[in-house]
Amino acid sequence: MKKYCFGIDVGGTTVKCGLFTVNGEVLDKWEIKTRTEDNGVNILPDVAETILQKIAEKKIDKELVAGIGIGVPGPVNEAGEVPCAVNLHWGYVNIVGDLERMTGLPVKAGNDANVAALGELWKGGGAGYHSLIMVTLGTGVGGGIIINDKIVAGSHGAGGEIGHAHVDDTITDPCNCGNCGCLEQVASATGIVRLAKEALAASDEPSLLREGRVSAKSVWDAVKAGDALAIQIAERFGTYLGKTLAVFCTVADPQVIVIGGGVSKAGQILLDYIIEPFKKCAFSACRETEFALATLGNDAGIFGAAKMVI
Amino acid sequence: MKKYCFGIDVGGTTVKCGLFTVNGEVLDKWEIKTRTEDNGVNILPDVAETILQKIAEKKIDKELVAGIGIGVPGPVNEAGEVPCAVNLHWGYVNIVGDLERMTGLPVKAGNDANVAALGELWKGGGAGYHSLIMVTLGTGVGGGIIINDKIVAGSHGAGGEIGHAHVDDTITDPCNCGNCGCLEQVASATGIVRLAKEALAASDEPSLLREGRVSAKSVWDAVKAGDALAIQIAERFGTYLGKTLAVFCTVADPQVIVIGGGVSKAGQILLDYIIEPFKKCAFSACRETEFALATLGNDAGIFGAAKMVI
Numbered sequence: 001m002k003k004y005c006f007g008i009d010v011g012g013t014t015v016k017c018g019l020f021t022v023n024g025e026v027l028d029k030w031e032i033k034t035r036t037e038d039n040g041v042n043i044l045p046d047v048a049e050t051i052l053q054k055i056a057e058k059k060i061d062k063e064l065v066a067g068i069g070i071g072v073p074g075p076v077n078e079a080g081e082v083p084c085a086v087n088l089h090w091g092y093v094n095i096v097g098d099l100e101r102m103t104g105l106p107v108k109a110g111n112d113a114n115v116a117a118l119g120e121l122w123k124g125g126g127a128g129y130h131s132l133i134m135v136t137l138g139t140g141v142g143g144g145i146i147i148n149d150k151i152v153a154g155s156h157g158a159g160g161e162i163g164h165a166h167v168d169d170t171i172t173d174p175c176n177c178g179n180c181g182c183l184e185q186v187a188s189a190t191g192i193v194r195l196a197k198e199a200l201a202a203s204d205e206p207s208l209l210r211e212g213r214v215s216a217k218s219v220w221d222a223v224k225a226g227d228a229l230a231i232q233i234a235e236r237f238g239t240y241l242g243k244t245l246a247v248f249c250t251v252a253d254p255q256v257i258v259i260g261g262g263v264s265k266a267g268q269i270l271l272d273y274i275i276e277p278f279k280k281c282a283f284s285a286c287r288e289t290e291f292a293l294a295t296l297g298n299d300a301g302i303f304g305a306a307k308m309v310i
Numbered sequence: 311m312k313k314y315c316f317g318i319d320v321g322g323t324t325v326k327c328g329l330f331t332v333n334g335e336v337l338d339k340w341e342i343k344t345r346t347e348d349n350g351v352n353i354l355p356d357v358a359e360t361i362l363q364k365i366a367e368k369k370i371d372k373e374l375v376a377g378i379g380i381g382v383p384g385p386v387n388e389a390g391e392v393p394c395a396v397n398l399h400w401g402y403v404n405i406v407g408d409l410e411r412m413t414g415l416p417v418k419a420g421n422d423a424n425v426a427a428l429g430e431l432w433k434g435g436g437a438g439y440h441s442l443i444m445v446t447l448g449t450g451v452g453g454g455i456i457i458n459d460k461i462v463a464g465s466h467g468a469g470g471e472i473g474h475a476h477v478d479d480t481i482t483d484p485c486n487c488g489n490c491g492c493l494e495q496v497a498s499a500t501g502i503v504r505l506a507k508e509a510l511a512a513s514d515e516p517s518l519l520r521e522g523r524v525s526a527k528s529v530w531d532a533v534k535a536g537d538a539l540a541i542q543i544a545e546r547f548g549t550y551l552g553k554t555l556a557v558f559c560t561v562a563d564p565q566v567i568v569i570g571g572g573v574s575k576a577g578q579i580l581l582d583y584i585i586e587p588f589k590k591c592a593f594s595a596c597r598e599t600e601f602a603l604a605t606l607g608n609d610a611g612i613f614g615a616a617k618m619v620i
Contacts, residue, residue: 075595131465133561145561147462154563155441158595165557166591177594247475247554251443251455251561253464281476284487285385285468 009301018302048102067106069305071115075157117144119304137263220266238273260294319611328612358412377416379615381425385467427454429614447573530576548583570604
């Protein structure tokens with residue numbers, strides 16, 4: 001009977017690490033630096049070292065460790081290989097093969113956004129459910145799809161790349177992905193600033209947003225203060241996202257949609273602006289799909305990573 | 311070692327039946343009438359009777375039968391229950407429980423469109439792949455999603471209900487589902503006729519379509535004849551469908567997209583009109599997703615049903 005597992009979330013600057021019981025109790029949480037120099041050759045050895053140190057420090061019987069789950073910012077195939085991961089300066093890396101060899105423990109690897117979605121399903125906003133669409137509204141729009149407790153990685157590693165759903169034909173400047181009109185361009189923090197700038201330019205209406213720097217946070221603060229122009233922006237944001245989520249539900253039909261990322265700090269009011277247009281466009285059977293805010297914040301990755309090996 | 315299985319596809323007027331080897335060889339194929347009177351109480355007993363008769367007729371050892379797979383036109387949950395199936399006049403029916411009791415054989419049940427998708431993955435246009443999006447362009451637009459050889463049934467039975475993806479804000483007349491602007495309203499046979507009527511009304515341009523009754527077939531025939539107005543219609547159809555499939559791929563990222571149904575009889579030219587806008591909007595990793603025409607026609611349902619029990 002296994003008792004422990006490790007959840008590792010590799011980011012561009014730090015590696016978040018967690019030691020868990022197989023029931024999801026956090027026993028320890030720490031970070032190490034992500035050493036991206038030399039094509040990131042040190043990243044996996046550093047992860048292996050910190051895990052083996054932790055096992056020694058806690059005097060854990062290695063036989064009782066179920067394994068190591070690890071999320072990385074890049075596409076991960078079923079075999080646990082990455083063709084390349086730009087933020088880590090990696091070309092091809094066999095994560096599972098390398099980390100198993102270095103630690104002598106079973107390893108499972110996944111894309112960081114998908115792994116975070118699994119974390120929210122296990123112990124976060126989607127706890128108690130078995131299928132979810134997770135939307136992470138940060139600088140970009142990330143996502144993860146879980147069906148029957150399993151990550152939908154996609155045949156090209158693009159499962160849950162919902163930020164790059166095409167939602168607007170009129171946008172002519174390119175998204176980071178090279179296409180034009182992606183959801184990310186209108187629903188991320190950056191996208192909300194775009195909508196705000198457009199709204200401010202289109203009218204002379206007084207608005208709190210005309211004072212100081214416009215950010216996703218300042219927009220939602222103004223919405224909460226009843227600012228009419230900010231409310232228009234929130235409606236446009238919500239319409240883009242709600243309509244697109246309704247389309248996603250005709251494919252995956254999850255039990256719950258979980259919204260996370262920095263923008264989701266606006267709270268329930270953000271969900272309200274999404275849910276109304278969602279209901280208007282959703283297929284009848286999906287109309288009452290649950291919405292929830294993510295609750296694990298930056299820890300979703302280590303939770304989801306740990307869950308992969310249980 | 312099991313040797314045989316049955317695939318049953320229940321439609322509103324006939325029940326298609328197939329006796330297969332577990333390798334997918336068709337040993338026999340026949341139909342019975344769907345008796346929908348009296349809330350369809352006779353449908354499952356009729357299915358049980360025809361199967362037991364076939365087993366007797368072919369002198370098959372019942373021990374060698376892996377089971378019965380059955381597709382029905384309605385939402386089917388994981389337990390094999392249907393809350394209601396309008397075309398069969400059914401209210402709640404426990405398909406798996408009832409049919410197992412009547413036949414003494416293991417039963418699996420699924421929604422007919424999802425089951426047909428599984429059939430195309432097993433022995434049709436998606437053979438050799440493990441994940442697919444199937445689009446059936448008939449009177450309506452049906453669909454099915456398969457990921458890792460498994461049907462995505464959805465938590466409300468709406469997995470693969472892609473005909474009801476919202477694709478156009480400007481359509482104000484309702485779809486059969488009650489919403490406005492569904493993919494089905496512009497990409498089904500009926501939808502193509504809608505697009506044709508709009509195109510014919512919007513210009514005085516001469517066109518083959520001004521002679522006789524306009525149908526999806528007459529539009530594609532005119533496209534093949536080089537008719538400029540018909541080509542405009544095909545481009546609009548392809549843009550709706552290609553763009554929406556690109557969005558679906560950010561969720562499910564399948565290996566192949568299979569297009570079937572009556573409209574797909576137009577052949578490769580239909581795919582060409584879909585693929586160009588698909589590539590324009592697809593996330594880079596999904597851009598080279600394969601497209602294929604369905605090959606099993608009306609037999610996709612019995613193949614997929616049989617596959618469920620193997």
